[in-house]
Amino acid sequence: MQFKDTALILAGHGSTKNADSSRFTRETAHRIRERGIFGEVRSAFWKEQPSYADALQGLKAKKAVVVPWFLANGYFTTKILKREFAEIAGVECRVTEPIGSRPEILGHFQKRAERLLEAKNWKPNQVSLLVASHGTPLHTGSSGAAIGLAEQLAKYGYRTARAVFLEEEPKIADWRVLVQEGPVVVLPHFLAGGLHGSEDVPELLGISGSREGWYRSENVEVGYGEPLGRPEEVEEMIIELAAAKA
Amino acid sequence: MGQVCWRRQGEVWEVRHLQDQDAVGQLRGVATLDELEEVVRWDGQGKYRPLRSEGNLVSGWQYHANSVREFREAMEVIYPGLWGNAEAWGDGRLKFQTWDEGVVKQTERVRNKVVKTGDLPRKVIEENCKKRCLKAILWAGEKPVDREAKMPMLCTGPCGMFWSFLEG
Numbered sequence: 529m530q531f532k533d534t535a536l537i538l539a540g541h542g543s544t545k546n547a548d549s550s551r552f553t554r555e556t557a558h559r560i561r562e563r564g565i566f567g568e569v570r571s572a573f574w575k576e577q578p579s580y581a582d583a584l585q586g587l588k589a590k591k592a593v594v595v596p597w598f599l600a601n602g603y604f605t606t607k608i609l610k611r612e613f614a615e616i617a618g619v620e621c622r623v624t625e626p627i628g629s630r631p632e633i634l635g636h637f638q639k640r641a642e643r644l645l646e647a648k649n650w651k652p653n654q655v656s657l658l659v660a661s662h663g664t665p666l667h668t669g670s671s672g673a674a675i676g677l678a679e680q681l682a683k684y685g686y687r688t689a690r691a692v693f694l695e696e697e698p699k700i701a702d703w704r705v706l707v708q709e710g711p712v713v714v715l716p717h718f719l720a721g722g723l724h725g726s727e728d729v730p731e732l733l734g735i736s737g738s739r740e741g742w743y744r745s746e747n748v749e750v751g752y753g754e755p756l757g758r759p760e761e762v763e764e765m766i767i768e769l770a771a772a773k774a
Numbered sequence: 775m776g777q778v779c780w781r782r783q784g785e786v787w788e789v790r791h792l793q794d795q796d797a798v799g800q801l802r803g804v805a806t807l808d809e810l811e812e813v814v815r816w817d818g819q820g821k822y823r824p825l826r827s828e829g830n831l832v833s834g835w836q837y838h839a840n841s842v843r844e845f846r847e848a849m850e851v852i853y854p855g856l857w858g859n860a861e862a863w864g865d866g867r868l869k870f871q872t873w874d875e876g877v878v879k880q881t882e883r884v885r886n887k888v889v890k891t892g893d894l895p896r897k898v899i900e901e902n903c904k905k906r907c908l909k910a911i912l913w914a915g916e917k918p919v920d921r922e923a924k925m926p927m928l929c930t931g932p933c934g935m936f937w938s939f940l941e942g
Contacts, residue, residue, distance in 0.1 A: 544938040547815055547822035554851075558807045561847070570850070575934030577826045578855025582930055585868065586850075586858015611879075 529767075531774040535568040535589040535619075536560065538766065539580060539609055540597035540719075542573030549722035550576050553597050556759040556766065565767060566593075566774075574604075580612040584619050592621045593770040599628030599717055599756070600661075602670030624769040627719065627762055628673050634680050636761060640740065640753035641681070641713050647742060648711070648751075652685040655751070656707045660700050660729045661717035663693030671696050674717045681715075691717070694724060700732045710748035720757035775860070775925040776908045777831045778852055780845065787845035789852075791833035801836040810837055810851045825935045826854055827927055828906045853927065856909070860925040863918070870912045871931035884937060894940060895932075902939040903929070 538557050543549035553571045561569035572583035584592065594613050596605040605626050613621040627633075641657060659681070661674035674691035682689035688707070692700045703712070714733060718725035726738040733750055735743035740754035756762070780789045794801055804810050817823045817830045831852070839845035849857045862868035873895065877888055888895060899914055909929035910918040918926035 542824075542934065544824040544934050545822070551811070551815070554811055555808055558811075558847075572855075573934070575938070576824055577853075577933065578850075579931065579933060581869075581871070582855030582859055585862050585930070586855055 529771060530565055531593075531771070532567045533589060533591060534566055534774045535570065535587045535592040536566040536766075536770050536774075537580075537583055537592050537594045537613075537621075538569075538571045538597050539594050539613070539623075540571060540573050541604065541722075542576030543723050544575050546723040546726065548720060548726060550720075552720040552757040552759055552762070556763055559759050559763055560767065563767075566770070571597075574608065580609075584613075584621070587619055590619055591774075592619050593773045594621055594623045595766050595769050596623065596626040597719055597757075598626040599633070599719055600670045600673035601626055601629060602673070603664050603667035606667065606669060622773040624773045627765055627769070630765040630769065632765055633756070634677065636756055637677060637715050637753070638681060638684060640715055641684075641686075641751075643740065644713050644742065644751035644753060648749075650711070653687055654711070655687060656710075656712045657681055657686040657689040658700075658703060658707065658712060658714045659689070659691045659717050660714050660733075661691055661693050662724060663696030665696065677717065686713075694728060694732075700729060703733060704748070707748075711742075711751065712748060713751040713753065715753040716755045718755050719762075720755060722755075725755040775849065775856070776827065776853055776927050777829060778849070785840060787839040787842070787848075788836055789839060789845065789848050790836040791831060793833040794836070800834075802834055804835050804837045807847060807851055810848060814852050825907060825933075826852065827856065827909050827929075829908050830906075856927050857925065859928045859930060863926060863928055868912075868928065868930070870928075873913060873932070876913070876932040880937060884941060887941065898936055898940045902936060907935075 538553050540550055540553040550573055557569050557571040567589045570583045572578050572580045596609055598605050609623050613623055659674045659678045663671040678689045678691040692698050698706055716725040716729050730738045734745035735750050743750045777792050779792045779795050780787055813835050818832050837848050839848050903911055909927040910916045911929045913931055
């Protein structure tokens with residue numbers, strides 16, 4: 529499988545405040561470039577360098593496949609990325625579905641929950657599970673992805689499984705009301721941690737860290753999962769998404 | 775380019791900080807692009823460096839690229855997007871945003887702030903861009919200096935750092 533006339537662009541959000549927000553995106557781009565499948569491989573960001581426009585202007589290829597480094601087909605992927613990659617500098621761009629659309633995602637989230645349960649020797653029916661996501665009133669796709677994921681995870685037999693949000697109801701901040709009794713497993717629905725996954729969500733949960741493990745928030749035991757996005761986890765998903773559009 | 779210089783020896787391109795131009799045997803070898811990412815991600819105080827074109831690139835390292843392609847990728851890590859912009863500028867095909875095009879892409883909250891505060895964008899350019907960033911602000915009317923002598927660093931539109939500063 530080779531697409532030498534095509535550039536692959538991993539389009540992420542990035543952050544001006546959090547050093548980890550773009551790290552895995554950049555590292556994944558380096559890994560995929562090494563495999564020689566695409567003519568060029570670049571990462572590009574809304575908040576960091578290179579911007580989407582700058583990444584496109586530097587390409588030798590006249591065709592680019594853009595894989596959104598996002599979990600949901602929400603506001604950013606359907607509005608911003610579509611607009612930004614419409615056509616710049618004579619490069620024909622095709623934007624794929626976001627990474628979060630891949631079916632493997634469910635397995636990666638369930639693995640995190642299983643690791644946390646194993647550490648305590650608990651069964652799913654002994655814990656509640658929350659998928660902590662962003663959500664935005666601007667687009668239903670953002671919350672829809674997290675709600676769908678929580679519904680799928682519920683099939684594993686958790687006491688309850690539901691999605692909670694930073695910017696939509698039900699709010700992450702209200703988690704104590706939603707989970708009447710502990711313990712609770714919280715899976716951050718954010719790629720690569722970043723500001724939300726590593727700072728905002730743990731703060732709202734009242735836990736003292738963001739590494740995968742168990743914490744205590746007042747009298748409730750809270751298991752916090754590792755955010756998705758390690759290069760070895762997402763590399764194949766990205767290639768599959770890109771190859772389908774290349 | 776910016777704070778970086780390079781020297782070609784046979785098929786090897788040696789990239790280092792301009793400050794280390796004449797250093798001999800005292801520089802830390804950076805072996806991979808992931809390691810190079812770590813070098814450019816932090817400033818001298820260990821703080822996150824979101825603006826890679828800021829004039830605070832740490833010194834004391836060197837990277838050996840074994841081909842033009844590897845050299846180009848290294849430059850992409852150090853100054854993302856800027857080599858391509860410089861080439862496009864040289865070829866006369868560089869496109870950049872106007873201020874109006876940049877503003878219209880922002881959220882309503884940001885657009886309202888711009889309207890209410892009048893000359894705030896100009897202040898951000900003076901206080902943020904010109905004090906920190908090495909790029910010539912094409913969209914604000916600046917021209918790159920010394921165009922013939924090196925790869926110019928060119929700003930093609932208000933960046934994330936600009937909007938972040940503007941939002942306070």
